[in-house]
Amino acid sequence: MRIGVPKELKNRETRVALTPAGAKALAAAGHEVVVERGAGAGAFLPDREYVDAGAIIGTARQAWDADLVLKVKEPEPQEFGLLRDQTLFTFLHLAANPELAHALVAAGTTAISYDTVQLDDGSLPLLIPMSVIAGRLSIVEGAHFLLSACGGRGVLLGGAPGVAGARVVVIGGGVAGASALAQAIALGADAVVADIGDARLVRLAATHAGRVRTVPSRPEVIAQEVARADLVIGAVLVPGAQAPKVVTRAMAEAMRPGSVLVDIAIDQGGCFEFSRPTSHDDPVFRVGDSLVYCVANMPGAVGATATAALTAATGPYVAALAAGVKQAIAADAALARGVNVAAGTVTHPAVRAALASR
Incomplete structure (x- = not known):
């Protein structure tokens, strides 16, 4: 699978969705990893470490032109045009962002939000x-x-x-x-x-x-x-x-x-x-x-710490999605609960209700 990691655009967002260690594990599993130039700089993870890990350094468009796109924060409006029928794994917070929800639906994106991946006990392991x-x-x-x-x-x-x-x-x-x-x-x-x-x-x-x-x-x-x-x-x-x-x-x-x-x-x-x-x-x-x-984006103030903490939690889910999105969602109820948009519709009940009430 082709996996893309764009650079975050939100004001002073220093986190990155994949570390060089994570890129190395994905590359070793046979996946192609494209990291936008400078994506890890805010967390003091230079491009050379990604290259050494087996990743490709590319442009924003090349990072978005992937089957699975990994981000930290929701896409900004200037990124809406880069969305397509791919899988996006990030924080979405769609209940407060109807414009993004509409863009994801229109693009046919399968959008999985970190903050709604929920275990059977109600806990939110990625949040x-x-x-x-x-x-x-x-x-x-x-x-x-x-x-x-x-x-x-x-x-x-x-x-x-x-x-x-x-x-x-x-x-x-x-x-x-x-x-x-x-x-x-x-x-x-x-x-x-x-x-x-x-x-x-x-x-x-x-x-x-x-x-x-x-x-x-x-x-x-x-x-x-x-x-x-x-x-x-x-x-x-x-x-x-x-x-x-x-x-x-x-x-x-x-x-x-x-x-x-x-x-x-x-x-x-x-x-x-x-x-x-x-x-x-x-x-x-x-x-x-x-x-x-x-x-x-409060944790962006401590990008090194926050990146390490976030990617430790998301890593197993990323590996499962890279092996096959449909299979991963079918096999993991917590990940399935994280799906907010799929097949051109808002699928998460709470998100759908929140958007309907706006």
């Missing part, structure tokens, strides 16, 4: 490593924008002798939220976590005994906690669907001046009423007197 990274980064970025020089409240996350740490409210106790919570606690913040699941709150309370306060995720509770927060992390996920809006504009406007909100769910439309995608070059905007961070 987990990026959720962990995004959760940790949300605290790093939140702490940064709390600095006075960045327009924040001038509050140090971990406080100082005799001075309490910043109050951090994490909404959503899944993988990303739990990672953000652990990072906030490790840095000495006064941490609160909200979730709709009692069992999840019990588990988080036990994990961080005495170091976290747990509250139910109800509108009146969220409003109270957000009003008192220095930093709010939105980490609510419904696989394949648009994220529910859990923080309203009125809640944000009631926060103290210089407070910060970080929306990890922005790829799925965001879980704040006022969220809109931002970039690493222009990461924040103001709502009231608060700063809002909505970068849609």
Whole structure:
């Protein structure tokens, strides 16, 4: 099979969908691997390492002219014309991107999204490593924008002798939220976590005994906690669907001046009423007197780490798809759940419902 790896076009996206080690394994299995020139540069993986691994270095068009195309982020509009009846394996987030969904349908592409590959227990094996990274980064970025020089409240996350740490409210106790919570606690913040699941709150309370306060995720509770927060992390996920809006504009406007909100769910439309995608070059905007961070490719800030984590998870699925797409999907229920578009139609139920409601 011919496998293509285009260079990512999203703002400051430094990840790459295949490492030289992955290219070597595919080449050894008899596949032809075409990597766009410079695709791995952001993760400090130079072209020569891909050549040494048996890959071909080519143009964007040559990388897209493949039976199986591997990416990290969804195709940008300028790439829509390169889509055809091939298989695309990447993060798609189609519930928040109807234009891309229409382009994939029109091109006859079989589109498999990392974030909807789902095991029988409901876990998302290809999303987990990026959720962990995004959760940790949300605290790093939140702490940064709390600095006075960045327009924040001038509050140090971990406080100082005799001075309490910043109050951090994490909404959503899944993988990303739990990672953000652990990072906030490790840095000495006064941490609160909200979730709709009692069992999840019990588990988080036990994990961080005495170091976290747990509250139910109800509108009146969220409003109270957000009003008192220095930093709010939105980490609510419904696989394949648009994220529910859990923080309203009125809640944000009631926060103290210089407070910060970080929306990890922005790829799925965001879980704040006022969220809109931002970039690493222009990461924040103001709502009231608060700063809002909505970068849609947060792990791109740590391309070397994120590439290693992502490709370790995707590698076995890539190998199976390279051996035969139809057979791989038929043999693996988790991979079959990852199919969002096939044969000119949107096939994933949650994605289809989300697009129908727009």
